[in-house]
Amino acid sequence: MDNTLKDQLLELEKRANDEIDAINDPSDLEPFRIKYLGKKGALTSLMKSLGTLSHEERPEAGKFANQIKVNLSRHFQDVKLSLEAGRGGDVAPMDVTLPGREPLYGHLHPITLVIKEVCLIFSRMGFRVVKGPNVELDYYNFEALNLPKDHPARDMQDTFYISQNVVLRTHTSPIQVRVMETQKPPVSVIAPGKVYRRDSDVSHTPMFHQVEGLLVDRDVSFGELKGTLTHFIHQMFGSDTRLRFRPSFFPFTEPSAEVDIRCVICGGKGCRTCSHTGWLEILGSGMVDPEVYGFVDYDPDGYSGFAFGMGIERIAMLKYGIDDIQLFFKNDMRFLNQF
Amino acid sequence: MKVSLNWLKEHVDISLSPEELGHVLTMAGLEVEGIEAVGQNLDHILAAKILEVTPHPNADRLSLCRVDTGTDIVQVVCGASNATEGVLAPLILPGGKLSDGTKMKEGRIRGEISKGMLLAEDEMGLTDDHAGIMILPESTTPGTPLSSLLPFPDWVFDVSITPNRPDCASVLGIAREISANTGKPLKSFEHGVDAKGPIIDGLTSVSIQDPDGCPRYAAAVVQDVCLKPAPFWMRYRLFQSGVRSISNLVDVSNYVMLEMGQPLHAFDYDRLGENRIEVRRAEKGEVFTTLDGVKRDLDPETLLICDGEKPVALAGIMGGLNSEIHEKTKNILVESAFFDPITIRRGSKRLGLSTEASYRFERGADIGGVISSLNRALYFINLLAGGVTAKGIMDNYSKPFTAPRISFRPEKANAVLGTSISKSAMKDYFHALEMKVVEDGNQDNLYVIPPTFRVDIKREVDLVEEVARLHGFDNIPVLSPRITPSEGSESPDLLLRDKVRTMMMAFGFSEIITYSFVSPDSVNALVGETPGALNAFTRIMNPLTVDQSVLRTSLIPGLMETARYNILHEMEDLKLFEWGKVFFDRENELQPLEKICLAGIILGVHTEKSWYNKKRPVDFYDVKGTLAVLLKGLGLEGFRFKQEKDLPGYDVSISSGIYCDDTRIGLVGFASPEVIEAYELKMGHVCLFELDVAAMLSALPEKKTFVPFGKFPAVHRDLSLVLDRRIECGVIMDIIKEEGRDLLESVHVFDLYEGERIDQSKKAISFKISFRSDRGTLDGEAVNGLYEAMVEKIGQKTGGKLREG
Numbered sequence A: 001m002d003n004t005l006k007d008q009l010l011e012l013e014k015r016a017n018d019e020i021d022a023i024n025d026p027s028d029l030e031p032f033r034i035k036y037l038g039k040k041g042a043l044t045s046l047m048k049s050l051g052t053l054s055h056e057e058r059p060e061a062g063k064f065a066n067q068i069k070v071n072l073s074r075h076f077q078d079v080k081l082s083l084e085a086g087r088g089g090d091v092a093p094m095d096v097t098l099p100g101r102e103p104l105y106g107h108l109h110p111i112t113l114v115i116k117e118v119c120l121i122f123s124r125m126g127f128r129v130v131k132g133p134n135v136e137l138d139y140y141n142f143e144a145l146n147l148p149k150d151h152p153a154r155d156m157q158d159t160f161y162i163s164q165n166v167v168l169r170t171h172t173s174p175i176q177v178r179v180m181e182t183q184k185p186p187v188s189v190i191a192p193g194k195v196y197r198r199d200s201d202v203s204h205t206p207m208f209h210q211v212e213g214l215l216v217d218r219d220v221s222f223g224e225l226k227g228t229l230t231h232f233i234h235q236m237f238g239s240d241t242r243l244r245f246r247p248s249f250f251p252f253t254e255p256s257a258e259v260d261i262r263c264v265i266c267g268g269k270g271c272r273t274c275s276h277t278g279w280l281e282i283l284g285s286g287m288v289d290p291e292v293y294g295f296v297d298y299d300p301d302g303y304s305g306f307a308f309g310m311g312i313e314r315i316a317m318l319k320y321g322i323d324d325i326q327l328f329f330k331n332d333m334r335f336l337n338q339f
Numbered sequence B: 001m002k003v004s005l006n007w008l009k010e011h012v013d014i015s016l017s018p019e020e021l022g023h024v025l026t027m028a029g030l031e032v033e034g035i036e037a038v039g040q041n042l043d044h045i046l047a048a049k050i051l052e053v054t055p056h057p058n059a060d061r062l063s064l065c066r067v068d069t070g071t072d073i074v075q076v077v078c079g080a081s082n083a084t085e086g087v088l089a090p091l092i093l094p095g096g097k098l099s100d101g102t103k104m105k106e107g108r109i110r111g112e113i114s115k116g117m118l119l120a121e122d123e124m125g126l127t128d129d130h131a132g133i134m135i136l137p138e139s140t141t142p143g144t145p146l147s148s149l150l151p152f153p154d155w156v157f158d159v160s161i162t163p164n165r166p167d168c169a170s171v172l173g174i175a176r177e178i179s180a181n182t183g184k185p186l187k188s189f190e191h192g193v194d195a196k197g198p199i200i201d202g203l204t205s206v207s208i209q210d211p212d213g214c215p216r217y218a219a220a221v222v223q224d225v226c227l228k229p230a231p232f233w234m235r236y237r238l239f240q241s242g243v244r245s246i247s248n249l250v251d252v253s254n255y256v257m258l259e260m261g262q263p264l265h266a267f268d269y270d271r272l273g274e275n276r277i278e279v280r281r282a283e284k285g286e287v288f289t290t291l292d293g294v295k296r297d298l299d300p301e302t303l304l305i306c307d308g309e310k311p312v313a314l315a316g317i318m319g320g321l322n323s324e325i326h327e328k329t330k331n332i333l334v335e336s337a338f339f340d341p342i343t344i345r346r347g348s349k350r351l352g353l354s355t356e357a358s359y360r361f362e363r364g365a366d367i368g369g370v371i372s373s374l375n376r377a378l379y380f381i382n383l384l385a386g387g388v389t390a391k392g393i394m395d396n397y398s399k400p401f402t403a404p405r406i407s408f409r410p411e412k413a414n415a416v417l418g419t420s421i422s423k424s425a426m427k428d429y430f431h432a433l434e435m436k437v438v439e440d441g442n443q444d445n446l447y448v449i450p451p452t453f454r455v456d457i458k459r460e461v462d463l464v465e466e467v468a469r470l471h472g473f474d475n476i477p478v479l480s481p482r483i484t485p486s487e488g489s490e491s492p493d494l495l496l497r498d499k500v501r502t503m504m505m506a507f508g509f510s511e512i513i514t515y516s517f518v519s520p521d522s523v524n525a526l527v528g529e530t531p532g533a534l535n536a537f538t539r540i541m542n543p544l545t546v547d548q549s550v551l552r553t554s555l556i557p558g559l560m561e562t563a564r565y566n567i568l569h570e571m572e573d574l575k576l577f578e579w580g581k582v583f584f585d586r587e588n589e590l591q592p593l594e595k596i597c598l599a600g601i602i603l604g605v606h607t608e609k610s611w612y613n614k615k616r617p618v619d620f621y622d623v624k625g626t627l628a629v630l631l632k633g634l635g636l637e638g639f640r641f642k643q644e645k646d647l648p649g650y651d652v653s654i655s656s657g658i659y660c661d662d663t664r665i666g667l668v669g670f671a672s673p674e675v676i677e678a679y680e681l682k683m684g685h686v687c688l689f690e691l692d693v694a695a696m697l698s699a700l701p702e703k704k705t706f707v708p709f710g711k712f713p714a715v716h717r718d719l720s721l722v723l724d725r726r727i728e729c730g731v732i733m734d735i736i737k738e739e740g741r742d743l744l745e746s747v748h749v750f751d752l753y754e755g756e757r758i759d760q761s762k763k764a765i766s767f768k769i770s771f772r773s774d775r776g777t778l779d780g781e782a783v784n785g786l787y788e789a790m791v792e793k794i795g796q797k798t799g800g801k802l803r804e805g
């Protein structure tokens, strides 16, 4: 590299540094910047002369000159900051511990959060979200679900009546019938909503939430029901969650299965939450009973499918460790603020 | 159903541990909800013989007993009247524990040493008997541990029985399931008796007038029975199953019902008019007093058991007081019948009377087990009450039952289950369940005939479930579903709901969920004296309380109630919203109109005092601004706020409708003083809003279209006016928009002044107006022209003038 240029650069740097260190008045800063670092400043003009160097020399010289420019600029900024802070050299940085201006942020109800999560898992699998009325005809809530008027299984659900043939829906299952009535297979839907039972004590509220699911297509098997719900539970509770399907009874499914997961509280050793069984009931499910197809004009030999339903409060209680179902409807801010 | 393990073991061999058995039952569909150990804690309890009883010197009701413990002679204090010399009874020694957990200690009772305690059955948790100490057989050797004297240890299983399996509401039924699932055969049991009495035909008759209601009625007669308490082992099992012990005869019928699943009833033979039985429907207005002493009005819904003169029992539900067995009963008639499930259910519902018997009959008893159950009862009656049994059983089987012959395709079963179970394995499952399998040469089809106790098996799919159960749900493969995307799209309100929730949360609002039912009084504070649309309640016929007796027509009461609750708990600055349905009763419609609403409340402090802010209470413009951003964010255009009076629940002077074109999509304003008072909140600064979701949806543009933005610079003008305080800002903005025509880009209110520097009746208001053209850079002159036109129009229409200086 051309030593003359190098010397010139070093000399310029020294002179500039001396000059800047002598500045005490902030108003002298700008003239200094223009003199050395400005578009027509001394450093800039020197750097322009790099163009006269040979191709071999140019990169190294360019690097050298640039380093000087960076150093000088940094030095200039330091001096500028310290002068602006009014105290030569000793700069008080921004107090980052002073609270920021925080926008208010609200909270969604835990029931909403769980319903959203459940629906998202099933939506990703290809289920569509549907809904139905809260005040339902006896026909949809019971009869078309293979629960005729004198069926003992009606005792399983204590019903609020609006009139002789109109009820507050006791489950989200009537939505199954409404969907099948208006749509031919294939059907794959998920239906969240409020349900009502005439039951109120420490572990029951007269209103709660369920999510219902239905899939009907050609040759759907119980194995696929197991696959679907296993996937759901692994997504919802973690992929190492153990689960089991055990025979049960619902008038509108046959075979019917209750789905239990290993107790999340005690890990299966037995505790109060799981009534010392080590298992927690999470879902009711089963293959859609052919009787139901009769009500919606589906061919029971051409199609098969499965349905399932779950209580959202229960899942929320397990997920968040809530021990009192009444909390969901008190809407205490000390509760809501935690979600 | 609660059942003792030892009882089950009488019917089937069980080599599993209680826990393993619990698992087998649960996985077979008989969910075990609990397993309770009984008589596990009988350490330190042994048989002791009372040698001598003397009065307690300091207590009239107590005695001192010298008892032989086999190794020692000790003194215990006892209060039981049946503690007499020579009797053997359980004695608990210090260190032992009673069933309630009390630990036994040596001590003094009213000054006398007691080295233990003689026990009654209930103190060991064996039965509920506390009439006296438990008397042990005379042959017992003193010192024998009690646990070796009784059939202990035992476990009581609490089995949840689904409505389709009435057969499992019995020891035998559960034993059958254990047998089918473990391969151990059922054991035979003692039944019947060597009948030495007269032939039954000469003693009674059974006539059935309603064979549909009562297809089968069997009766037996036993003479010269002896009524007394049942023995310990029977009382123990009844107690563990939750049935009270009454007397040997009543206990036998309950015991056999629990064991065989067949409800029985024993009548006092001599109290039956003409000693005969007749089954008929009740007549309207007929009155009958049941065993529980309640007089019941009957109608033809109820099936009656009558004698030659009068009703003596409600068929399948409960016996009558007039034919009940009592101390002097000598001869009995035992009923074992099958009643139509629907008849029993209707009768039981109609009378509001549900019993162990009606529970079983309405779900379906075993018509084929009527006689064997009766024979089982005769065996026990003979064993426990003696007497002479009449020869033969009167069996009126007026409507014989034909078991279904169900066509079953093994291949179909495998298709439904997703399995490949062989036909022969399926046949084995059916045989294990006592079903008959018939083949007619067709390889692909079987005929299956279920046993009479399986009333739930009627169709092929019912058999598929049996195959699945016995194969084990665990052994059915887990398959990935093939989901064909289904037709139809999601309801637009669902999409809107998610957006609204996210935005409200970002605006600092928290979501609440309140009950859909409210008190009919909840809208009183909103509507005032004259009922309005909000009073169109849908009423619940059977509410839990009057506070939850109608469906809500507004979300405001729930929000107000929640505000009150939180303020009581010292949370006074609230921003809440609820998205939910309200319900309006409709004439000539079975179901109410269900309308989705979004509503919210803000109250208290908007911003706390902080290093960068002054404290400020909430006001109308907080909620208005929130709604404006919400609506814009959702894509709504051209909505406006219009002052309105008489909005239910809102302050007359600070309330506004929100309009899109001519449709009102919502309300916003301060809560009225009546509402604030009704919920005991502090006056002022309670802001409410409500939006009708359907109206919002229909006001939304169908699709979003991109509008190219202007390439040319904007021109800004400030407009400061002084005008009458009553002139609404919106009026001025409308004029600005109108006069600005298509060059107007935006209007922004940047200052508002009311105060001493201007006339009291006036206000000063300043706008920043932006103009832009998409055709070219605006020329200042053109803009000035528009500006002047605006000023002139404002002057004409409102009297507003440019503010000087």
Ligand SMILES: [Zn+2]
Pocket: A263, A264, A265, A266, A267, A268, A269, A270, A271, A272, A273, A274, A275, A276, A278, A279
């Ligand atoms: Zn547990």
